[in-house]
Every structure is written in structure tokens, then in C-alpha cells.
Amino acid sequence: xxxxxxxxxxxxxxxxxxxxxxxxxxxxxxxxxxxxxxxxxxxxxxxxxxxxxxxxxxxxxxxxxxxxxxxxxxxxxxxxxxxxxxxxxxxxxxxxxxxxxxxxxxxxxxxxxxxxxxxxxxxxxxxxxxxxxxxxxxxxxxxxxxxxxxxxxxxxxxxxxxxxxxxxxxxxxxxxxxx
Amino acid sequence: xxxxxxxxxxxxxxxxxxxxxxxxxxxxxxxxxxxxxxxxxxxxxxxxxxxxxxxxxxxxxxxxxxxxxxxxxxxxxxxxxxxxxxxxxxxxxxxxxxxxxxxxxxxxxxxxxxxxxxxxxxxxxxxxxxxxxxxxxxxxxxxxxxxxxxxxxxxxxxxxxxxxxxxxxxxxxxxxxxx
Numbered sequence: 001x002x003x004x005x006x007x008x009x010x011x012x013x014x015x016x017x018x019x020x021x022x023x024x025x026x027x028x029x030x031x032x033x034x035x036x037x038x039x040x041x042x043x044x045x046x047x048x049x050x051x052x053x054x055x056x057x058x059x060x061x062x063x064x065x066x067x068x069x070x071x072x073x074x075x076x077x078x079x080x081x082x083x084x085x086x087x088x089x090x091x092x093x094x095x096x097x098x099x100x101x102x103x104x105x106x107x108x109x110x111x112x113x114x115x116x117x118x119x120x121x122x123x124x125x126x127x128x129x130x131x132x133x134x135x136x137x138x139x140x141x142x143x144x145x146x147x148x149x150x151x152x153x154x155x156x157x158x159x160x161x162x163x164x165x166x167x168x169x170x171x172x173x174x175x176x177x178x179x
Numbered sequence: 180x181x182x183x184x185x186x187x188x189x190x191x192x193x194x195x196x197x198x199x200x201x202x203x204x205x206x207x208x209x210x211x212x213x214x215x216x217x218x219x220x221x222x223x224x225x226x227x228x229x230x231x232x233x234x235x236x237x238x239x240x241x242x243x244x245x246x247x248x249x250x251x252x253x254x255x256x257x258x259x260x261x262x263x264x265x266x267x268x269x270x271x272x273x274x275x276x277x278x279x280x281x282x283x284x285x286x287x288x289x290x291x292x293x294x295x296x297x298x299x300x301x302x303x304x305x306x307x308x309x310x311x312x313x314x315x316x317x318x319x320x321x322x323x324x325x326x327x328x329x330x331x332x333x334x335x336x337x338x339x340x341x342x343x344x345x346x347x348x349x350x351x352x353x354x355x356x357x358x
Contacts, residue, residue, distance in 0.1 A: 015194055015276065096269075096272035096330075097192065102333050105331075105332075105333050106333035109331065109333070110332070140332075141324065141347065143327065144323035147326070147327050148326050149319075151271065151275075151326075151330055152271065152326045153284075154274060154282075154288070155285065164316075168320065168351055171356040172350060172351040174354075175350050175351065175353075175354040177350040178347065
């Protein structure tokens with residue numbers, strides 16, 4: 001059911017996401033869906049919640065620069081591949097129109113940022129970043145320029161943008177910007 | 180007509196934006212609107228294009244730190260005031276579903292970022308930022324963390340977030356991150 005929800009969302013976008021559409025795709029009767037999830041927003045929130053629990057771990061290359069570069073490069077790779085970008089873009093879009101989607105998105109990124117922050121905790125332990133560095137703030141600094149181009153200024157992103165965003169976050173971290 | 184378009188968008192969001200709704204609000208016959216603008220997307224693009232030409236100028240406090248702080252603080256003030264946030268949030272949302280809105284949004288931010296870059300050009304001239312600094316990249320660095328929280332991670336923003344984003348951009352600029 002949750003797979004059917006995410007497939008519908010990725011293929012047709014949030015405005016077309018209905019319990020009827022998910023019922024048709026999954027072969028489950030819509031009454032059953034309404035009883036368990038209440039609405040299309042309930043389905044979406046449950047599907048995102050499941051993704052939130054998935055066992056993602058951040059890169060571990062041995063250096064802050066290497067880890068952040070890999071993290072942001074992977075982010076750019078996801079969002080420049082139309083097949084992989086469809087679902088996350090649909091969820092970002094849904095959050096503008098659905099408080100349940102916005103809450104689920106917030107929980108998803110709280111989880112992801114918390115995991116990615118291990119990159120910075122390891123760097124602090126290795127002496128690559130100043131003690132007292134806010135690890136999530138470094139992750140935000142590395143990823144924000146990519147999302148800003150993708151969904152605000154609608155500028156193109158590529159590997160060079162990823163490299164520069166990661167490198168800028170490293171320099172800023174070393175300059176004690178995030179302590 | 181363009182005012183009616185922006186008012187509809189701010190009040191009811193992009194999914195409800197139709198030529199019929201703009202016709203009803205403005206008192207202009209829908210046939211006239213179709214003839215001149217073609218569609219609701221055409222109206223939206225024209226309305227954003229008009230905003231793009233508006234005479235916005237960036238703050239000029241005499242220092243890079245002061246200017247960026249004022250720029251980002253104003254951004255946060257806009258997006259934390261529901262009355263002022265409604266329209267820009269609706270446009271950001273529309274860009275996910277309408278290529279015309281995405282193009283108009285891109286043109287709008289290209290214009291705004293180009294104007295805001297004067298802050299950095301003045302700082303370079305005063306010797307506050309290294310020669311060869313990419314001025315638009317500094318503007319992106321200052322604004323991106325705010326938008327990232329607003330529309331991606333859906334985390335709250337406040338004056339402290341603005342101060343920190345601006346201060347981080349200043350430190351990173353001085354560390355030659357954006358040359």
C-alpha cells in the first residue's frame with residue numbers, strides 16, 4: 001500500500017494523489033484504505049515515515065572533505081536523475097499543500113541530518129573540525145546551496161556545484177563558523 | 180489583471196489558480212484573458228515578470244556583515260509573516276507543477292541575486308572581501324540556509340537563524356571560500 005502511494009506520487013504528483021488512485025493501483029478496496037489511513041495525506045505520511053526508518057548511513061571516506069563531497073555529490077546525482085528525483089520532488093511539493101506531508105518531511109530530514117551529522121562528529125574526534133562545532137549545522141551548510149538552486153532559484157546543479165558546496169562547508173567549518 | 184492573479188495565488192494557492200477565478204476577481208471577461216495571456220500559467224508568468232522589474236535595492240549599511248545581516252533578516256521577516264509569506268510560498272509551490280512558473284521564478288531570482296550581489300562588490304572594493312570573490316555565490320550562501328529550512332527540512336526560522344546564516348557567509352567569504 002505504501003509502495004503504491006509512493007509510486008503514484010512519483011508518477012503523477014501530489015495533486016493527483018487520491019485514495020481511489022492508490023486503491024486502483026494496489027488492488028486493495030478503498031474502504032479498507034480509508035479505515036486504516038483515513039486519507040491520501042495519511043497514506044503519504046505513513047509512507048514517508050517508513051522511509052524515515054530505513055537504514056541509511058552517511059559516507060565514511062576517512063576525511064571531512066571526502067565525506068561531505070560524497071554526501072553532496074550523491075544528493076546532486078539523485079536530483080539530476082529524473083527517475084530518482086520524481087519522488088523527492090513530489091514530496092517537497094506536497095509539503096506546500098499538506099500539513100501532514102510537511103510534518104512527515106520534517107521528520108524525514110531530522111532523521112537524515114542526524115545520521116549525516118556522524119560525518120562531523122568523526123571529524124571533530126579526528127581533530128579536523130574545531131571542538132564545539134554544531135554537526136547538523138555543517139550538514140545544512142553543505143546541502144542547502146544544492147536545494148536552494150533546485151527549488152528556489154531553479155538554477156541547474158551539477159557535480160561542480162556539489163564540489164563547491166562541500167568545499168565551502170569544509171572551509172567554513174575549519175574557520176569555526178559553526179561553533 | 181496581474182494584481183488579481185497574485186491575489187488569487189496568495190489566497191488560494193496554485194492548484195486553484197484558473198483563468199475563470201482571475202476573471203471573476205478582476206471583472207474582465209475570460210475570453211479577453213485567454214486572448215492576451217493564453218492560460219493561468221501565462222498570467223502567473225506575466226505577474227512574476229512584472230515583480231522582477233520592480234525597483235528593489237539591497238541594504239547598504241556600510242559593512243558586509245551589516246548588509247548581509249539586514250538582507251537575511253528581511254528574508255526571514257517576510258517568510259515568518261503569514262500575510263507576506265503567502266505569495267512567495269505559493270510561487271515556490273507553483274514552480275513544482277508549472278514549467279512557466281519555474282522559468283518566471285528563475286528569472287525573478289536571477290534579477291534579485293544580481294542586485295543583492297552589489298553588497299559583495301562594495302565589500303570587495305572596501306577590502307572587506309578577497310578580490311576575485313564570486314558575489315552571487317556569497318548571496319546564495321547567506322540566503323540558502325533560510326530557504327533550506329523553510330521548504331526542505333521544514334524547520335522553523337527566526338532572527339537567530341538569520342544572524343547565523345549571515346555571519347557564516349561573512350566568515351566563509353573572508354576565508355576565501357567563494358573565490
